[in-house]
Amino acid sequence: PPLVFSGVQPTGNLHLGNYLGAIRKFVALQDNNDCMYCVVDLHSITAQLVHEDLPGQIRSIAAAFIASGIDPKAHIIFNQSAVPQHAELAWIFNCVARIGWMNRMTQFKDKAGKDRENASLGLLAYPSLMAADILVYRATHVPVGDDQKQHLELTRDIAMKFNLDYQAHIRKGGKGIDITVGEEPVHAYFPMVEPMIDGPAPRVMSLRDGTKKMSKSDPSDLSRINLVDDAETISRKIRKAKTDPDGLPSEVEGLAGRPEADNLVGIYAALADRTKAEILAEFGGQQFSVFKPALVELAVNVLAPITGEMSRLMGDTSHIDAILRDGGERARARAETTMREVREIIGFLQ
Numbered sequence: 001p002p003l004v005f006s007g008v009q010p011t012g013n014l015h016l017g018n019y020l021g022a023i024r025k026f027v028a029l030q031d032n033n034d035c036m037y038c039v040v041d042l043h044s045i046t047a048q049l050v051h052e053d054l055p056g057q058i059r060s061i062a063a064a065f066i067a068s069g070i071d072p073k074a075h076i077i078f079n080q081s082a083v084p085q086h087a088e089l090a091w092i093f094n095c096v097a098r099i100g101w102m103n104r105m106t107q108f109k110d111k112a113g114k115d116r117e118n119a120s121l122g123l124l125a126y127p128s129l130m131a132a133d134i135l136v137y138r139a140t141h142v143p144v145g146d147d148q149k150q151h152l153e154l155t156r157d158i159a160m161k162f163n164l165d166y167q168a169h170i171r172k173g174g175k176g177i178d179i180t181v182g183e184e185p186v187h188a189y190f191p192m193v194e195p196m197i198d199g200p201a202p203r204v205m206s207l208r209d210g211t212k213k214m215s216k217s218d219p220s221d222l223s224r225i226n227l228v229d230d231a232e233t234i235s236r237k238i239r240k241a242k243t244d245p246d247g248l249p250s251e252v253e254g255l256a257g258r259p260e261a262d263n264l265v266g267i268y269a270a271l272a273d274r275t276k277a278e279i280l281a282e283f284g285g286q287q288f289s290v291f292k293p294a295l296v297e298l299a300v301n302v303l304a305p306i307t308g309e310m311s312r313l314m315g316d317t318s319h320i321d322a323i324l325r326d327g328g329e330r331a332r333a334r335a336e337t338t339m340r341e342v343r344e345i346i347g348f349l350q
């Protein structure tokens with residue numbers, strides 16, 4: 001079966017954007033794929049973190065995966081630092097990727113701000129580690145939100161440059177796969193990853209401003225629905241969500257130029273596993289005073305069981321820790337298989 005890989009950073013609370021853009025898709029992919037879902041703790045230290053909070057944050061992402069319905073026995077849930085091969089391959093990719101590629105990343109530019117000289121080297125090299133996360137398993141399918149698209153394009157660039165730089169040794173070892181790039185046949189060691197960004201809510205926007213992404217770092221808590229919010233809070237945030245004065249259109253085209261309406265319809269569709277067109281066929285012509293209560297009910301019905309299960313799981317951390325330990329062990333065995341071949345391709349003695 002195709003190998004699916006994705007990661008979530010253990011920084012702060014998960015929000016509806018993380019759930020709809022990523023975790024809900026992780027759950028849906030389990031039936032037909034071999035899935036690996038990773039709490040990317042190495043990535044999280046590119047931001048200022050409080051040492052005391054990190055273990056709990058790592059566990060709470062694992063808890064969210066499990067509470068959302070990911071089966072840790074049939075698939076693999078683990079934390080990144082448990083598999084040192086991620087960092088090893090990232091170093092190799094640091095020597096493949098170019099500084100210019102990293103400098104062009106919009107997320108780096110946003111996070112580094114004006115004082116780029118003082119950004120950590122880790123923040124600059126962040127996408128190199130992300131490429132290593134995926135390619136150390138030679139995974140092919142990566143479900144993410146729209147904001148990760150550029151990073152996945154870079155992952156393909158890194159894979160391609162590695163494949164071309166080491167072409168002769170990859171052929172000699174016979175461990176590669178034949179792919180075509182344009183018209184060129186290439187014996188590739190690393191596959192070209194397929195981003196999975198589809199669905200009705202690839203980019204969940206702030207509830208206060210339909211032109212800004214819903215994010216952990218927005219100072220206004222009203223801008224996002226957190227996975228830990230209770231029913232009352234979810235209801236208040238949706239009721240206060242910004243909208244325009246018109247009712248809902250009956251067709252998707254009618255959402256153009258109405259970012260807030262588009263966002264709420266997308267959220268509804270994603271929570272209901274339906275399309276925006278289907279939602280508009282039902283609610284077209286109605287006012288937000290009708291749509292918002294329906295959205296509240298749906299959001300609470302979907303999120304409350306997850307929130308409840310998360311807090312139950314967090315009550316006994318030994319269960320989560322055992323899952324992470326087991327997942328880490330299985331992931332390490334897979335990653336080491338790749339790294340033996342990579343070391344061989346590069347020419348390291350082992």
Ligand code: TYM
Pocket residue numbers: 005006007008009010017018019020021022040043129130131133134142143144145146147148151201202203204205213214215
């Ligand atoms: P992170 O931890 O910021 O976010 C986790 C996932 O949530 C998605 N997401 C959103 N989707 C829709 N609307 C939003 N407003 C929204 N906000 C966040 C993200 O796209 C992501 O899928 N670099 C990654 C973590 C990572 C990773 C990887 C992902 C590290 N290695 C390898 C895939 C493969 C990140 O910071 O995600």
